[in-house]
Amino acid sequence: KKNLRLIKARQTQIGSGWQVRAVGADSYLAQAFDQKMVSEGDLKVVTQRSPSDDELKAMLFGWRVVKHLKSNAIVYTGKDRTLGVGAGQMSRVDSSRIAVWKAGEADLSLKGSVVCSDAFFPFADGLIAAAEAGATAAIQPGGSMRDEEVIAAANERGVAMVFTGNRHFRH
Numbered sequence: 737k738k739n740l741r742l743i744k745a746r747q748t749q750i751g752s753g754w755q756v757r758a759v760g761a762d763s764y765l766a767q768a769f770d771q772k773m774v775s776e777g778d779l780k781v782v783t784q785r786s787p788s789d790d791e792l793k794a795m796l797f798g799w800r801v802v803k804h805l806k807s808n809a810i811v812y813t814g815k816d817r818t819l820g821v822g823a824g825q826m827s828r829v830d831s832s833r834i835a836v837w838k839a840g841e842a843d844l845s846l847k848g849s850v851v852c853s854d855a856f857f858p859f860a861d862g863l864i865a866a867a868e869a870g871a872t873a874a875i876q877p878g879g880s881m882r883d884e885e886v887i888a889a890a891n892e893r894g895v896a897m898v899f900t901g902n903r904h905f906r907h
Contacts, residue, residue, distance in 0.1 A: 779898040787896040791873040798852030846870035856880040860889035
């Protein structure tokens, strides 16, 4: 990868701002801790419809939740609770399907929910699946080469969407 660096170091040489885990017999993955907090002022509305106050509360709540999950994480939230969680899948759409299924298993409706994605939607299909499940708003970092397609899909479905400019991608 273009921005990937491989550094050989003893685990004791890695600073406290890093999360380290073994990925092989003699290999480790070191990631900086994700300490970035997002406030309402950091959000960029990218759709024709702006989020309501309740949707904004749900976005900020969900953004705090999704940062602690394995990527590709999708969380459906209300303004004060988690409704469905899907994480650790190879596909963001599969994570969304799992989150929808888990909400259904708990007999929770996703109508009027907010979908929170730890990284950008690479294609419109993830956002479309969320809207079909009942989400009326979405929070995501943005930054996909297909952002315009995703924004268009949100606009077609009346979904308010904001970009944070910061991803939570956690391995």
